Amino acid sequence: MTLTSTFSLDWLFAALIIFIGAYCMVLTRNLIKQLIGLEIISKGVMIAIISSGAMSGNTNLAQAIIITVILVEAVIVATGLALLVKGYRLNENIDVKKLDNLRG
Amino acid sequence: MTYNLFIYLIITIVAITAVMARKMLISAIMLAVASIALSLLMFKFSAPWAALFELSVCAGLITVLFISAVSLVKKEDMALKESRAKFTILPLISGAVFIFMAIFLMPYFESLSGFTxxxxxxxxxxxxxxxxxxxxxxxxxxxxxxxxxxxxxxxxKRSEQ
Incomplete structure (x- = not known):
């Protein structure tokens, strides 16, 4: 196997990092850790975007998209952590399996 | 290419450590380290604006948010008992997935670079x-x-009457 560019290597590691984040999100019951998994996934996505931009010579467009991704990520984390703290104050718990107040 | 590989290895190891860490504080700090490494990579790809945002927002703001949330739910950090086995085997699983992807997905990624x-x-x-x-x-x-x-x-906050 010959590598024509670092592009495939970039995407290989991006896929690996996305897998690690998804593994964390799926298997943990801790809400903070689930948000950490989401952050790791977004790191992988950013690697994929910047690598594609650099390969196609369109770095500025990739930068603009990454700025959008970072903003959305920060908003999601802030909102998620606010809901988590509120849920902890109400239920004294951050275990997703115990958040079943609305179960009929 | 060696520099990129070095950064990727750092990000992968730090991500695995963040998932495996027993304490949430360590996970949050590891996430900040991953953000710093990613911003170095963005500088290498000549994307300074993205690197700046990554460094200030992800390594700064989001880490502060995580640490403040962890400090607010500190008691739960000890109380939530999860089996550690699923996190302990993560390096092995990651290695296996990496080998699998290197064999099966790498040619596909190589073919994608032809669409530039x-x-x-x-x-x-x-x-x-x-x-x-x-x-x-x-x-x-x-x-x-x-x-x-x-x-x-x-x-x-409801105003008391």
């Missing part, structure tokens, strides 16, 4: 954000407003 289209003109970042992707900007403003509304309503 080099643009004739390359506008500046500000120009792209304001002119070409103004719909994104509208979405960003909307999502920011929605987040402010959510946080305000979650921590709403």
């Amino acid at each position: 289209r080099n643009p004739e003109i390359q506008p500046k970042v500000g120009e792209i954000i304001w002119k070409f992707r103004s719909a994104d900007l509208l979405g960003q403003i909307t999502i920011l407003a929605a987040a402010v509304f959510v946080v305000k309503s979650v921590f709403y």
Whole structure:
């Protein structure tokens, strides 16, 4: 196997990092850790975007998209952590399996 | 290429450590380290604006948010008992997935690099954000407003009568 560019290597590691984040999100019951998994996934996505931009010579467009991704990520984390703290104050718990107040 | 590989290894190891860490504080700090490594990579790809945002927002703001949330739910950090086995085997699983992807996905990624289209003109970042992707900007403003509304309503304090 010959590598024509670092592009495939970039995407290989991006896929690996996305897998690690998804593994964390799926298997943990801790809400903070689930948000950490989401952050790791977004790191992988950013690697994929910047690598594609650099390969196609369109770095500025990739930068603009990454700025959008970072903003959305920060908003999601802030909102998620606010809901988590509120849920902890109400239920004294951050275990997703115990958040079943609305179960009929 | 060696530099990129080094950065990728750092990000992968730090991500695995963040998932495996027993304490949430260590996970949050590892996430900040991953953000710093990613911003170094962005500088290497000559994307300074993205690197700046990554460094200030992801390594700074989000880490502060995580650490403050962890300090607010500190008691739970000890109380939530999860089996450690599923996190302990993560390095092994990651290695296996990496080998699998290197064999089966690498040729596909190689073929993708053949679709490269080099643009004739390359506008500046500000120009792209304001002119070409103004719909994104509208979405960003909307999502920011929605987040402010959510946080305000979650921590709403009733006035006592």
